[in-house]
Amino acid sequence: xxxxxxxxxxxxxxxxxxxxxxxxxxxxxxxxxxxxxxxxxxxxxxxxxxxxxxxxxxxxxxxxxxxxxxxxxxxxxxxxxxxxxxxxxxxxxxxxxxxxxxxxxxxxxxxxxxxxxxxxxxxxxxxxxxxxxxxxxxxxxxxxxxxxxxxxxxxxxxxxxxxxxxxxxxxxxxxxxxxxxxxxxxxxxxxxxxxxxxxxxxxxxxxxxxxxxxxxxxxxxxxxxxxxxxxxxxxxxxxxxxxxxxxxxxxxxxxxxxxxxxxxxxxxxxxxxxxxxxxxxxxxxxxx
Numbered sequence: 042x043x044x045x046x047x048x049x050x051x052x053x054x055x056x057x058x059x060x061x062x063x064x065x066x067x068x069x070x071x072x073x074x075x076x077x078x079x080x081x082x083x084x085x086x087x088x089x090x091x092x093x094x095x096x097x098x099x100x101x102x103x104x105x106x107x108x109x110x111x112x113x114x115x116x117x118x119x120x121x122x123x124x125x126x127x128x129x130x131x132x133x134x135x136x137x138x139x140x141x142x143x144x145x146x147x148x149x150x151x152x153x154x155x156x157x158x159x160x161x162x163x164x165x166x167x168x169x170x171x172x173x174x175x176x177x178x179x180x181x182x183x184x185x186x187x188x189x190x191x192x193x194x195x196x197x198x199x200x201x202x203x204x205x206x207x208x209x210x211x212x213x214x215x216x217x218x219x220x221x222x223x224x225x226x227x228x229x230x231x232x233x234x235x236x237x238x239x240x241x242x243x244x245x246x247x248x249x250x251x252x253x254x255x256x257x258x259x260x261x262x263x264x265x266x267x268x269x270x271x272x273x274x275x276x277x278x279x280x281x282x283x284x285x286x287x288x289x290x291x292x293x294x295x296x297x298x299x300x301x302x303x304x305x306x307x308x309x310x311x312x313x314x315x316x317x318x319x320x321x322x323x324x325x326x327x328x329x
Contacts, residue, residue, distance in 0.1 A: 076160050077160065120277070
């Protein structure tokens with residue numbers, strides 16, 4: 042057992058947030074929905090949408106029976122709406138390949154549309170109590186600091202990083218599953234990217250980064266995302282108009298939503314190409 046195990050597991054037992062997808066009664070579908078929603082999105086924003094989603098579509102078959110446009114509409118303002126399409130595609134595949142039940146096997150999860158290595162491992166671990174290395178941003182940061190002695194991990198998961206995480210994964214399946222979510226929670230609440238609360242950390246006395254004097258990150262520049270005036274903002278504003286409409290939207294209404302004609306046309310074309318919108322024979326736009 043790593044020296045990190047006991048203090049982190051005890052900390053988690055005392056400080057874990059009560060989140061619907063972590064409760065004993067949570068379905069594997071709830072866990073899968075939460076994992077896709079939580080990608081690049083804070084928990085506080087996900088909670089109400091997750092609740093509404095599960096109320097409307099409590100099982101994959103319920104979502105698969107609806108048009109993809111309804112998934113986009115329900116996605117609301119979570120951002121990165123292509124995730125809604127991925128969830129719809131995953132639900133359809135679950136119905137077609139697994140009789141409507143989220144598969145328990147990691148390989149089957151990984152084969153679902155829109156499900157990558159992290160999401161497959163997270164669902165297998167959190168929904169089915171299996172032993173997998175679960176490497177999200179929070180986990181990677183905790184391990185980089187406590188074991189690697191650096192402030193932030195590499196921008197992409199490396200082989201060495203995965204081997205390090207595997208080396209500290211508890212052998213027992215149940216403990217390993219709890220460990221995965223416990224380290225994630227520690228990164229989310231204590232070992233945060235900015236202003237980590239080291240005095241509240243249960244493994245501060247074991248942290249290599251703290252022992253080294255908290256050296257600043259000296260790797261490649263981290264990419265920062267802008268918003269105002271970008272295509273992302275334009276797409277979001279146009280998609281909001283389509284979501285709020287009960288039918289097709291005339292181009293003049295979209296023109297009022299975004300004045301720059303060239304950017305508006307480019308973004309509308311992108312929304313259509315991504316499957317987030319369709320253009321009608323009359324030249325209007327609507328959700329698919």
